[in-house]
Amino acid sequence: MSGVGPLSQDWEPVVLRKKAPTSAARKDEKAVNAARRSGADIDTIKKYNAGTNKSASSSTSLNTKRLDDDTENLAHDRVPTELKKAIMQARMDKKLTQSQLAQLINEKPQIIQEYESGKAIPNQQIIGKLERALGAKLRGKK
Helix, strand or coil: CCCCCCCCCCCCCCCCCCCCCCCCHHHHHHHHHHHHHHHHCCCCCCCCCCCCCCCCCHCCCHHHHHHCCCCCCCEEEEECCHHHHHHHHHHHHCCHHHHHHHCCCCCCHHHHHHHHHCCCCCCHHHHHHHHHHHHCCCCCCC
């Protein structure tokens, strides 16, 4: 570095400032009054439903009426009476308990119980397993 000439700093000064006021601070009553005194433009906006617990979509609309008028039955299909009786009869003929039959088809005993009580939603895969294990045709024409 020797012989290069006089050293000088060519740095720009850095100015640190506080953050700009947040929107909540700008809406503060003191800030609004100070702006009025200085002659600045002030916008006021009326917010409807402000401070209430109602959302904008809580008012009744066309969708509400359509939902009220909707009478579609959305229940799942259940095991038909013929199928549950056929499963019980075939299981009794083979002298199996519900848990033994469940073990044969690699399902939980609760599944067999639901099928025999008619509470299960029919699954063709499980019905196929039951047909193979019991050696009886459970679905279709007999």
